[in-house]
Amino acid sequence: MDWNVDRIPEAVIRRLPKYYRYLRDCERNGEARVSSAKMSKDMGLNASQIRRDLNCFGGFGQQGYGYSVPRLKSEIARILGLHKQYNMIIIGAGNMGHALMRYTSFTSLGFRIVGVFDNNPDRVGADAAGYEVRNIDTLEEFVSQNNVTIAAICTPSSAAQSIANRLVRLQVKGIWNFAPCEVRVEPGVFVENVQLNDSLYVLCYRINAPEHEQF
Amino acid sequence: MDWNVDRIPEAVIRRLPKYYRYLRDCERNGEARVSSAKMSKDMGLNASQIRRDLNCFGGFGQQGYGYSVPRLKSEIARILGLHKQYNMIIIGAGNMGHALMRYTSFTSLGFRIVGVFDNNPDRVGADAAGYEVRNIDTLEEFVSQNNVTIAAICTPSSAAQSIANRLVRLQVKGIWNFAPCEVRVEPGVFVENVQLNDSLYVLCYRINAPEHEQF
Numbered sequence: 001m002d003w004n005v006d007r008i009p010e011a012v013i014r015r016l017p018k019y020y021r022y023l024r025d026c027e028r029n030g031e032a033r034v035s036s037a038k039m040s041k042d043m044g045l046n047a048s049q050i051r052r053d054l055n056c057f058g059g060f061g062q063q064g065y066g067y068s069v070p071r072l073k074s075e076i077a078r079i080l081g082l083h084k085q086y087n088m089i090i091i092g093a094g095n096m097g098h099a100l101m102r103y104t105s106f107t108s109l110g111f112r113i114v115g116v117f118d119n120n121p122d123r124v125g126a127d128a129a130g131y132e133v134r135n136i137d138t139l140e141e142f143v144s145q146n147n148v149t150i151a152a153i154c155t156p157s158s159a160a161q162s163i164a165n166r167l168v169r170l171q172v173k174g175i176w177n178f179a180p181c182e183v184r185v186e187p188g189v190f191v192e193n194v195q196l197n198d199s200l201y202v203l204c205y206r207i208n209a210p211e212h213e214q215f
Numbered sequence: 216m217d218w219n220v221d222r223i224p225e226a227v228i229r230r231l232p233k234y235y236r237y238l239r240d241c242e243r244n245g246e247a248r249v250s251s252a253k254m255s256k257d258m259g260l261n262a263s264q265i266r267r268d269l270n271c272f273g274g275f276g277q278q279g280y281g282y283s284v285p286r287l288k289s290e291i292a293r294i295l296g297l298h299k300q301y302n303m304i305i306i307g308a309g310n311m312g313h314a315l316m317r318y319t320s321f322t323s324l325g326f327r328i329v330g331v332f333d334n335n336p337d338r339v340g341a342d343a344a345g346y347e348v349r350n351i352d353t354l355e356e357f358v359s360q361n362n363v364t365i366a367a368i369c370t371p372s373s374a375a376q377s378i379a380n381r382l383v384r385l386q387v388k389g390i391w392n393f394a395p396c397e398v399r400v401e402p403g404v405f406v407e408n409v410q411l412n413d414s415l416y417v418l419c420y421r422i423n424a425p426e427h428e429q430f
Contacts, residue, residue, distance in 0.1 A: 014413075018410075081422060094314075096310075149422065174419070180318065182236075191418075194411070196315075196409070197236075197324075198236075199391065200326070201297065202229060202407055203405055203406075204389070209223075
């Protein structure tokens with residue numbers, strides 16, 4: 001991989017999934033190539049920003065031709081690490097946990113749910129969207145035997161940090177946290193704190209922004 | 216409100232909810248004031264960036280004193296529009312819809328769920344987390360009578376755009392879309408397409424990034 005910068009800006013990293021989804025849709029529509037001008041129009045991003053972003057990882061475009069959709073899509077997939085398989089577990093078999101289990105658009109990629117855990121005796125042993133709910137007490141044993149890379153925390157806030165600490169000790173590399181609080185981890189472990197409220201607040205901002213702010 | 220720029224950069228808008236949550240936690244911990252240096256350390260953001268961000272809306276800080284926590288929190292709440300009340304409806308009473316209904320951290324703010332809708336006869340009329348599920352056919356009548364500002368779409372992808380179109384016609388100002396597809400709206404209506412996968416992809420990127428990229 002030929003990256004042109006030492007450190008990819010956070011804002012660029014955050015845009016990569018959008019590029020990936022866009023190119024996947026282009027591919028589904030049978031489009032073989034796409035210009036940065038068209039991407040700009042469709043995605044609502046500045047064309048020069050798109051070119052700059054994609055240049056961070058080595059330029060994939062060709063003057064007057066645009067980008068090859070399959071090539072750019074697979075390069076971005078590789079940059080994001082989507083060409084690999086990941087074993088994932090879900091902690092908490094409540095509504096959010098169920099929503100993730102049924103969210104097939106990621107299970108159809110390289111993410112494989114290998115275990116679901118809960119501490120509620122009414123849930124343990126039951127079937128959740130086709131998965132057996134395991135006792136959280138068996139987490140350590142399970143993770144040590146199943147090459148788990150990613151754990152989604154779907155517990156209440158009160159349990160989230162202590163679960164994260166257990167996952168860190170188990171050397172689970174990635175924590176996808178849906179509890180409405182931020183969990184903190186040791187260096188070498190990565191966390192995405194999904195704060196559903198944040199997008200609601202941004203929506204409120206837009207609804208209330210002065211006219212000249214609207215876009 | 217005294218805004219220092221004509222147009223607030225998107226990245227700043229996206230950081231406002233984080234400032235808001237941080238200051239709310241400070242307030243809960245009884246902290247009366249906070250420096251940009253401490254915010255920087257706690258939030259993992261550059262201190263000069265924090266000062267620049269907050270300057271966009273008029274400087275709230277005072278040299279050598281820092282920011283007043285309650286004042287800055289209430290200013291940011293006002294900028295985000297969180298000082299107002301919003302009637303919200305939820306379309307789709309599946310797992311994601313239920314997760315939102317039970318996500319009390321936003322209902323404790325100014326967001327009030329006034330209606331829940333579905334098109335599934337097995338769900339319509341049933342109780343969902345304390346809300347009666349209404350027939351989607353009654354959407355138009357309900358919205359015209361209940362001053363609905365925000366609608367959360369929790370349907371499958373296949374239904375999301377047509378529901379969004381109905382909401383636009385009903386002049387619902389904000390659409391919070393959880394279907395795994397982007398919906399498009401007319402100018403004057405605002406949409407936040409919550410793509411759960413995007414944060415998973417970013418997590419993958421971090422897990423796979425070369426050592427010098429890790430932070």
